[in-house]
Amino acid sequence: MSNEQPNNPLHGVTLETVVTKLREHYGWDGLAQRIDINCFKSDPSIKSSLKFLRKTQWARDKVEHLYISTFEKPSPWGGSS
Template sequence: MQSKDPLHGITLKVIVEKLVNYYGFDTLGELIPIKCFTVNPSVKSTLTFLRKTDWARQKVEELYIKSIPKFS
C-alpha cells in the first residue's frame, strides 16, 4: 500500500534542491524569511540549519507540498 504522505521517501536534500531550482534563494528568502536563504545561501548550509530547526523545516516542507504541482 502506498503512503498518502507526500513527503514519504523524499529526503530533505531533494526537497531543498527542488525548491532552490524552482524558486531560487532570493524568492525562498521572501517566502520563508530565514537567514539560510538570505545570507550566503547554499544547499549545504540550509540543510544543516533545517536539520536542527524543526519550525523552519516544517515551513520548508509545507512550501514543498504546496509547490509539488509546479514541479511537473
C-alpha cells in the first residue's frame, strides 16, 4: 500500500509554505480581513502566526481552507461546473 494522498491538496505542503504564500498573495491586511485572528492583525509575522496556528486547530483549518480555495485549480474530472 502507498502512503500517498492524491486527494489531499495540502499533502507535502508545510504550514510555513501555506502562511508564506497566503501572505505574499493577500498581505497581512488581506489575511486579517479574511480570517479574523490576532496573529494576522497585531504585529504579524510568519513565526508568530506559525506558533499560533500549530496550537489552534480551528484557525489552522481556516488558513488551510483559504489556501486551497486560493491556489488549488479545479479538477478537470468532475466537481462543480
